[in-house]
Amino acid sequence: MSDTDLKTTAPPALDTTNSNALPVRHEQFCTFRLGDLLFGVEVLSVQEVLLEQEMTRMPLADPVVRGLINLRGQIVTAIDLRRRLGLPDLDGGHPMNVVVRSGDTAFALVVDEIGDVVDVDPTAFESPPETLAGKARDLILGAYKLEGRLLLVLDTECATTIDDSIIR
């Protein structure tokens, strides 16, 4: 079993500029890309990020379940976010995984590419944009405006809920 933990981003930068003033509240998000969309999950809920992993595919489950991963002896369910969002499957390329904790279970979210850890100003939180398609809107808690881009905040609990009616 190869240990393919890889933290591809630099550790979150300490905010030293305001050390003498009242600290500005920041929230930090681990970001990742799916197609043209940029998503983020709160850094504290991210256990780790991984490169492409060997997976055991899961028959009889919703296709959203990409498979099962062996994470240092723990069996983690991998959710394909593209399928969850109704996007077409990635054509070629090597997807990456964001391992998030939801309660006391861990899930691996399969994404196109991992981005940086980003600071956001919590007051800049907006409700989900109108332009987002149906499935995507259900999975987004809101958005933050970054320079020239929109960061969509993923609802991890919703994203890791597999549609019950399909599973037997």
Next chain:
Amino acid sequence: MRTLMSELDEVLGEFLIESYENLDRLDQDLVALEDDPTDRQLLSGIFRTIHTIKGTCGFLGFSKLEALTHAGESMLSKLRDGELVLDAARTSALLAMVDAVRQMLAAIEATAGEGDGDYSELTTHIHALTDADGHVDVAVVEPAAVTPATAEAELAKTKKSKAKKAVDPTHAEPGAEITPEPAGVEPTPATPDVSAADKAPAASHGPGQGDSTIRVDVSLLDTLMNLVGELVLARNQIVQVTGAYGEPDLATAAQRLNLITTELQEGVMKTRMQPIGQVLGKFPRIVRDIAIGLGKQVRIDLEGKETELDKTINEAIKDPLTHLVRNSVDHGLELPEARIAKGKDPEGRVVIRAFHEGGQVNIEIADDGAGIDSERIKAKAIEKALITIAQAERMTEREALQLIFLAGFSTAETVSNISGRGVGMDVVKTNIESIGGTVDVQTALGVGTTFKIKIPLTLAIIPALLVTTDGDRYAIPQVSLLELLRLEGEQVRTSIEMIHGAPVYRLRGNLLPLCHLGHELWRSDPDGANPAPVTPWRGPSADQRVVNIVVLQADGRHFGLVVDDISDTQEIVVKPLDAQLKSISAFAGATIMGDGRVALILDVLGLAQKAHVIGEARDRALAKASGAKAEEVIALSESLLLVQVGDRRVAVPLSLVARLEEFPRSSVENAGGRSVVQYRGEIMPLVDVAYALGAGPCAEAATEDEPLHAVVYSAGGASMGLLVDKILDIVEEHVAAGEAQPGTGIRGSAVIAGRVTDIVDVVELLRTIDPAFFLSIDQAGAL
């Protein structure tokens, strides 16, 4: 100050733990004492237990508890000295005291105070019963042996909490280890501590255990189990890797590691094993209380109390068993008057048997009550729109009985507050299946009902066969595995037949339904990833040269699973699937193999049901096709005809019975000193089986008007009529070879439908009665 408080907390915690255990024992002892009120040892033991509780209560300042237990102690003192006699009223009062003490202990645990309950009425009641008259002259003999009640109390005081160093530091106080039961349920607490070598936890008649046990926190044992599980995985990996290397020293070390891990695993598993008596011990009290409440007389017998189960299984079956027992007493057993009218003993009997068999724990709950009427079941199910009339008509009796496990089903005429709320049986079945077990029911109308539960012995580490299909590996628990078959070349085409469009394989004369694993998992899933229409697997393709079949059993039936490749057997650690994936019935969990990859573990029963390779309809179709009698593919059970002969129950193998007939008494004639009857154009001799077996007279003597019942046995063109008092039922039972009594015609005895039954070897019996009968047939060369 803090040290003093934490010391007191510790003392309080220990007090609670011990008291709960003592109260459980009191429950059992009081019910046992009611059966035998003069048992000196029991009386002294009970007195000492209550005395201990009272003493500690006073020391800790719980005045209400002290007052209540003091009342109980006074009564017990008089009982022990023979000044009072224990009757039902006093027993109930003492049991009520036990319940009240539990309530107060729960309050203490939660709030460190005794709670607001007012127990003065109960206390007065106990005093009243103590002061009432009832002088009996019984010699008082002080038992010399120390009973476990005091031995444990002393053990705890001296051993203190050495072993409790392992208490999780995040726990606020030791008392928090005990999980309090939700209100409204009988307040039976979980026993958080396990004595490692204590094999006689509840027996108040056994010798004291002395210093050979130690208290260990259950969470520590859980941690050990997990670690051993991980060790097994690591061992698997090392064994796999060293196999590839071929380095002799490394191989030797790996081999040692292998052996040690196996032994360690077995040892740790043993620490978690508890005798099922821990759970069963509560039932005498439960049964007594329900019976009194309903005005019924019930006796409960427990067999196999020493059968050991993993602690988690013991916890999991507590509720289902309780419901089944309550059900038996409430709905199964009739009122004494009704029982007498049926010729039964007014005292109903519930038997719980526990034993190991076939790698599983079997628990049977049998009652000799009214049995389950499958017609009524069907009617109720139709009424509740659970099945259609058409379905009901097609159902066999066995299928009809399964209806009681459907959600929302209850045939109780009056929903008593004990059971019959309509949520019982399906919850029982779900609970048992969630730990990988099965539950089945057999019944004989008017005779009784038996529920049979089977549970796998261990949950966490199991031996499994690894197979490959469609490029993926799967693990099949060895407990379900029967054999492996490999078909090659021409065999592939010739030995797999198609019956009603489904492939079957003829295995030693029996037809084995087949299903293909890859097909079931990937190609028969209309709503899943591959939304193709469901086309069943039609057998191997034309160019297939090799077919691998894994013969499995589920729910007592066999089927064959076709896979691409079969690897070896390995011990695997069962890891649960994510909660949302658990509902997929075909899988029981997942495991990590030696190469680090994840493999899914098949749930054999779930897979078989999904593939429709088991089920009554399938059996009938197969049976019709093969022209054989519709019997289960496992020919382990026998069809037996149950009859009443005098005062004995007798079973005759159905295969030997030609016909069941009735003759008016007037038709019996005498020929050559024998009773005979004219039957189908010949003279058929009659045999008085009761006389032949030496049975006593039947409880219900038949009147002159009633016809005689005869079981007709034919051989070689000649017939004999065996006279019986009553034809009872036809049952299917697995009958092990019992002790044959030579010269009597009895092949052995068994407990069938809750009653001891003699199994008769008809041929042998007839030989002893009328050797000439067989002589003539022998001569005719027919036998």
